[in-house]
Amino acid sequence: MSADGRHEGLAGTPPNPDAALSVRGLTKRFGSFTAVDGIDFDVPRGQIFGFLGPNGSGKTTTIRMLTGTSGPDAGQALVLGEDVINHPERVKQRFGYMSQKFALFEDMTVEENLRFYAGVYDLSPDRFARQREYVLTMADLHGRENELTANLSVGWRQRLALGTATIHEPELLFLDEPTGGVDPVARRQFWDLLYDLAGRGVTLFVTTHYMDEASHCTQLAFIYRGGLIAEGSPHDIRRDAITEQVIEVSVGDVDAALDWLEREPGVEEAYLSGARLHAVIDPAAAGAGTSGAGDPAAVVADYTGRLQRAGFADATLVTVEPTLEDVFVNLVARAQQP
Amino acid sequence: MIGDAQSRRRVRLLMWKEFLQLRRDPLLIRLLFVMPILQLVLFGYVVAADVKNLSTAVVDLDATSTSRALEAHFTASDYFNVTEHPSEDGVQQLMDTSRIAIAIVIPAGTQAALDRGETAPIGVVVDGSDSQVASVGSGYAAQVIARFNAERMANSGVVVAAPGIDARVRVMFNPTLAAVNTMIPGLVAAIVMISIMAVMGQAVVKERERGTLEQMFVTPIKPVEYLIGKVTPYALLATAQLLLVAGVGVFWFKVPFAGQISVVAAGLGLFMLTSIGLGLLISLVSHTRQQAQQLMMLLLLPSFVLSGFIFPIDSMPAAIQPLSWFIPLTWAIEILRGAFIKGSGFEALSTQFWVLGVFAVVIFGAAIAATRRRLAE
Ligand SMILES: Nc1ncnc2c1ncn2[C@@H]1O[C@H](COP(=O)(O)OP(=O)(O)O)[C@@H](O)[C@H]1O
Ligand SMILES: [Mg+2]
Numbered sequence: 001m002s003a004d005g006r007h008e009g010l011a012g013t014p015p016n017p018d019a020a021l022s023v024r025g026l027t028k029r030f031g032s033f034t035a036v037d038g039i040d041f042d043v044p045r046g047q048i049f050g051f052l053g054p055n056g057s058g059k060t061t062t063i064r065m066l067t068g069t070s071g072p073d074a075g076q077a078l079v080l081g082e083d084v085i086n087h088p089e090r091v092k093q094r095f096g097y098m099s100q101k102f103a104l105f106e107d108m109t110v111e112e113n114l115r116f117y118a119g120v121y122d123l124s125p126d127r128f129a130r131q132r133e134y135v136l137t138m139a140d141l142h143g144r145e146n147e148l149t150a151n152l153s154v155g156w157r158q159r160l161a162l163g164t165a166t167i168h169e170p171e172l173l174f175l176d177e178p179t180g181g182v183d184p185v186a187r188r189q190f191w192d193l194l195y196d197l198a199g200r201g202v203t204l205f206v207t208t209h210y211m212d213e214a215s216h217c218t219q220l221a222f223i224y225r226g227g228l229i230a231e232g233s234p235h236d237i238r239r240d241a242i243t244e245q246v247i248e249v250s251v252g253d254v255d256a257a258l259d260w261l262e263r264e265p266g267v268e269e270a271y272l273s274g275a276r277l278h279a280v281i282d283p284a285a286a287g288a289g290t291s292g293a294g295d296p297a298a299v300v301a302d303y304t305g306r307l308q309r310a311g312f313a314d315a316t317l318v319t320v321e322p323t324l325e326d327v328f329v330n331l332v333a334r335a336q337q338p
Numbered sequence: 339m340i341g342d343a344q345s346r347r348r349v350r351l352l353m354w355k356e357f358l359q360l361r362r363d364p365l366l367i368r369l370l371f372v373m374p375i376l377q378l379v380l381f382g383y384v385v386a387a388d389v390k391n392l393s394t395a396v397v398d399l400d401a402t403s404t405s406r407a408l409e410a411h412f413t414a415s416d417y418f419n420v421t422e423h424p425s426e427d428g429v430q431q432l433m434d435t436s437r438i439a440i441a442i443v444i445p446a447g448t449q450a451a452l453d454r455g456e457t458a459p460i461g462v463v464v465d466g467s468d469s470q471v472a473s474v475g476s477g478y479a480a481q482v483i484a485r486f487n488a489e490r491m492a493n494s495g496v497v498v499a500a501p502g503i504d505a506r507v508r509v510m511f512n513p514t515l516a517a518v519n520t521m522i523p524g525l526v527a528a529i530v531m532i533s534i535m536a537v538m539g540q541a542v543v544k545e546r547e548r549g550t551l552e553q554m555f556v557t558p559i560k561p562v563e564y565l566i567g568k569v570t571p572y573a574l575l576a577t578a579q580l581l582l583v584a585g586v587g588v589f590w591f592k593v594p595f596a597g598q599i600s601v602v603a604a605g606l607g608l609f610m611l612t613s614i615g616l617g618l619l620i621s622l623v624s625h626t627r628q629q630a631q632q633l634m635m636l637l638l639l640p641s642f643v644l645s646g647f648i649f650p651i652d653s654m655p656a657a658i659q660p661l662s663w664f665i666p667l668t669w670a671i672e673i674l675r676g677a678f679i680k681g682s683g684f685e686a687l688s689t690q691f692w693v694l695g696v697f698a699v700v701i702f703g704a705a706i707a708a709t710r711r712r713l714a715e
Contacts, residue, residue, distance in 0.1 A: 067556040089558065097556040103549035105355065107362045112355075119351040120557045122344055 010040040017081040020045045020172050020203035021066065026075035028061050035061045037226035038075065043205060043219065045171075048198050050217030051207040052328070058226040059207040060100055063176050066205075067097050080172055093121065096170035100177045102157050104164060106150035110141055113149060113164060121168035135163030138193060155186040162193060172203045179208065191216050211325040220324075222331060229331045234324060242280070242322045242330055244268060245296055247303060249277040251315040260310055269333050273325065279303075280330055348559055352567025356541075360571060370537065370575065374529050374583050378521065378591075392475050392652050395422035395432055395441040402449035408460075408503070411486045412442060417478040419652075429463060433510055434686040436672055439465045439652055440475050452490075452502060459504050466509040467679040469520045471650050476507045511596070511680045519594070522587040523674035524647040526580050527667055530606060531613050531641065533576040536634045538568065539617030543630040546621070561709060569614055576610070597677035601684060604691070605673035608698040612666045615701035618709050641667040666701075669694040 015022035021043035028036040036058040043049040053059050064070035066077055068088025077084050082091040104113045114135060118128040136142050139159035141152075149157060158178065166173060175194070179187040191213070198204055206217065214220055215234055222230040222237075230241050251257045254277060261270035261279050269280040281299055296319045307315040322330075360367065396409045412418045422438055424431075432438045443461035451458040462479045466472040487502035545551040554564065587593040616637060624630035642648055644658070645667035651659060662668045672690045676682035684691060 064552070069552055069555050089560070092556065092558045095556075097553070099549050099553055101549050103553035105359065105550055106548070107359050108355070112358060116351060116355055117557070120348060120554070120559055122347065122558075 010042065011038075015076050015078045016042050017078055018045075019043055019078070020047070020080060021049070021205060022076075022078040023066070024076045026062065026065060026077055027073050028058075028065060028070065029073045034226050036065070036072075036223075039223065039226075039228045041221050041228065041231055043203060045203050046198070046201060047219045048194065048204045048206065048217045050214050050220045051205060051223065052209070052211065052214055052220060053207075053223035054209055054332075057223045059209075059223060060176055062223070063097070063174050063205070063207065067095070067174055068092065093168065094170055095172040095174065096165040096168065097174045098161050098165040098176065098178055100180065102149075102161060104149050104157070104161055107148060109146050109148055110136075110152075110160060111145040113160070114167065117164050117167050123168060131167050131169070135160070135167060139163045154182060155189075158182060158186070158190060159193065162190075166197065166202075170202065172205065173197065175204065175206045177207055177209070179210065179213065187213075211323075211328060214324045222328060224332055224335055227335070229335050230327070237327055238322055238324065241327045244330070245281045245299055246320050246322045246326050247279045247281055247300060247317050248273070248320045249279060249307070249315055249317050251277065251307070251312050253312065257307070257312050257315065260307070260312070264306065269329055271329055273323070278320070278326055280326070344558075345560070345563055348563045349567045349570075352559070352564060353570055356568060356571040359541075360575070366537070370533060370579060371582060373532075374525055374579055375586060377528075378525055378583060378586060391419045391656065392417060392439045392471060392478075393422075393437060394418040394420045395424055395429060395438045396420050397424060397426050397429060397441060397443045399426065399446045400444045400448040401446075404449035404452060405444045408444060408483075408486055409442070411482050412479075415478070415482050417475070418482070430510075431686075433463070433465050434676070434680060434682050435689065436465070436676065439468070439471050440479065442479070448503070457504050458502070459506050462505045462507045464507065464509050465680075466511045467520060467675045468646070468650050471652060472509055476509070479507070480505050519591075519679060520675065522583065522591075522593050523678045524645075524671050525583055526606070527609060527670040527674055528642065528647055529579045529583065530576050530609055530670075531616075531638065531667060533579060534569075534572050534610055534613040535617040535620070536638065537575075538572040538614070539621045539634060540627060540630060541572075542568065542618065542621035543624055543627050547625075547627060565618075565706070565709065573610060573614075580606070593678075595678055596681035597679075598681070598683060601677040601682070601687065602674060604684075605670060605677065605687075605694065608691070608694045609666065609670040611698040611702040612670075612694070615698070615703075615705035618705035619701070622705075622708050641665050644668070646671055663693075666694060666697040669697070 010024065013024070015024050019042045021041075023042075024040050025038045026036060026040075027034065027038050039062065051059055051062070061070070065072045066079060066084060068084050068091075072085060079091050080094050084091055105116070108116070114132055115128075118131065123131065136145065139156060139162070141156065141160060144152070144156075149160065152160065162175075162178070165175075178194075179190055182190065187210075194204055194206070194216075206213075208214070218233065220230070220232065220234055220237055221228055230237050232240065249257060249261070254272070254275070258270055258272065258277055261267050261277065266282055267279050268282050269278075271278055281303070300317045300319055304315065304317045307317070394412060396412065398405045398409060409420065413420050418440070422428075422432055424441075426443060429438075429441045429443070433441070441461075441463040443463065445458075445460065448458045448460065460483070462476055464472045464476045464479075483503050483505045490502055542551070545554075555561075584595075588595065620630055620633045620637070624633055640661075644651075644654070644662045645665050646662065647667060651662050651668070654662070669690045673687050673694065676687050676690070680686075
């Protein structure tokens with residue numbers, strides 16, 4: 001793995017048939033616009049693979065190529081060892097997909113939706129009875145079987161969609177922003193359901209733009225403007241992607257301090273993180289002219305002094321372990337440099 | 339492709355789903371059954387179009403200066419366009435194939451009879467399958483002949499007691515000239531176009547807009563299965579509408595049915611394929627239901643106006659008439675009117691069947707090819 005956390009080793013190698021997902025050089029263009037730009041990654045079986053990126057970065061486009069609904073312009077993709085681009089029908093029975101927006105039939109009842117998808121996957125009556133029971137329990141929909149899904153609230157719909165996507169007990173499940181528009185409590189409950197599935201050996205491919213959900217995953221890939229800018233376990237990414245020091249600043253006048261930090265030499269990035277500020281410091285530039293350049297404690301002392309001289313008397317600084325959000329901001333900033 | 343049991347099961351499942359959804363849309367169902375009846379009643383009693391430039395045949399068995407002068411009067415009139423000079427036996431054939439709407443038959447001895455001061459009868463044969471053309475056309479023919487008589491008297495300078503030429507009008511097909519008889523075949527074709535192209539096309543767009551289409555296409559459902567599952571319910575719905583309209587037509591308006599069922603079925607079949615193709619093509623290029631609706635109107639309006647469904651094609655400006663050839667509904671209506679009212683068979687309607695067949699193959703084929711690639715994208 002290189003310094004920016006990217007698997008440069010995969011490009012040009014043949015895809016790995018033993019992985020749950022193996023992608024090489026996958027590319028999708030819309031006219032002259034390249035939505036997904038030659039991405040490479042492997043997802044070993046049994047992982048919770050987080051596919052992270054801001055809105056419009058190409059997550060949904062990637063999933064649609066991996067589920068066989070959209071043909072790529074270049075590249076290869078193996079899903080559960082099968083060539084999903086040329087023979088999607090060979091593997092459709094073995095994966096599930098929960099799309100970004102609620103895609104069950106709103107003018108049909110819970111029961112009718114379940115019956116339809118069970119039939120599509122050709123479940124035997126026994127197996128349908130068992131899976132129906134599982135979904136109704138999991139989604140907490142007992143007693144509401146005959147309600148139109150249009151009348152369900154968001155949380156219920158989400159769990160019903162998850163249940164429907166897994167009614168045929170797939171080995172691999174694609175989830176496209178499954179927690180979009182859901183309150184934090186429901187998001188936690190939903191992740192519990194995902195852990196439950198992972199515990200039963202299902203490989204999960206989850207996209208999200210909530211950085212705090214990244215820590216739920218065992219493996220991550222960051223996509224930005226169609227290209228992968230980092231890949232690895234959360235721990236590896238945190239360790240490798242930022243060699244710079246991240247300082248957390250607690251201060252009364254956050255806005256003014258942010259302005260000041262953005263102009264200060266040696267500060268690569270400064271941004272809000274919760275109620276505090278995070279500043280990414282280039283150790284070489286920061287230490288210039290003082291003794292102990294590169295020593296974290298010295299850097300903190302140096303910037304504490306600078307801030308106080310600039311009028312932020314209440315500023316307290318501390319070196320922090322970079323969060324995934326720090327990593328992401330940093331990687332994006334780097335990707336934006338020419 | 340659709341042979342194995344799993345495939346058939348999935349198609350049945352898709353049809354079941356479609357009927358469930360249709361049943362939950364009572365407004366649509368009511369609209370689909372009330373609208374054609376309403377239209378039938380409205381058009382059944384309202385006739386108000388200007389008839390012009392009727393394709394006319396002149397059968398001149400007299401071949402004298404008088405008969406040529408009579409023909410010249412028809413040629414000079416805006417209402418008639420003399421395009422054919424068949425033999426007497428050829429008239430039936432021309433009318434069967436809709437190449438003429440009216441024929442003027444001038445018997446041998448017409449000039450001689452007039453010179454003797456006798457009344458000379460001439461035949462005016464009109465095609466009653468378009469009741470407007472027939473009633474208005476025979477009226478104009480009577481006017482042209484009256485003018486001819488008046489001029490002849492003025493020129494001869496003598497006061498003759500005999501009225502000169504006497505037009506004997508014979509209406510072929512639909513002799514009572516009921517507008518509703520003309521309307522029903524057109525309405526049947528229009529129903530197919532609305533129910534299958536517009537309503538089914540909308541259903542596909544709705545499914546794409548909501549994301550349910552994408553969700554179905556990550557499952558083992560194949561595009562063909564989806565299409566059959568989608569089209570069948572709407573084809574059945576259209577058939578139910580057709581039977582309703584035909585029932586009301588036959589039992590309430592007493593419309594006679596002169597034709598062969600097989601000709602009607604073949605014509606409707608080809609037109610259904612065309613309509614399915616148009617509906618699918620529209621749903622592929624539209625991203626929202628609104629866009630689809632606008633495109634449908636863009637197709638439906640000119641189809642209704644230019645196909646002869648509402649206004650007779652013969653009376654449209656000559657420059658516009660060729661446009662009607664590019665409208666599938668034109669040919670479907672000609673086949674249905676021919677079969678319903680004239681009892682025409684495949685032979686008489688072979689041109690119409692060929693053209694409609696080409697439309698069906700090209701449009702349906704293009705739609706299937708495009709759908710297989712792009713339906714879910
Ligand atoms: N069918 C399409 N036609 C044109 N552009 C598209 C299409 N689908 C997606 N895009 C564009 O591709 C980019 C990536 O979109 P998407 O994969 O949906 O992003 P994400 O899921 O990460 O939010 C966006 O800029 C989007 O506008
Ligand atoms: Mg998306």
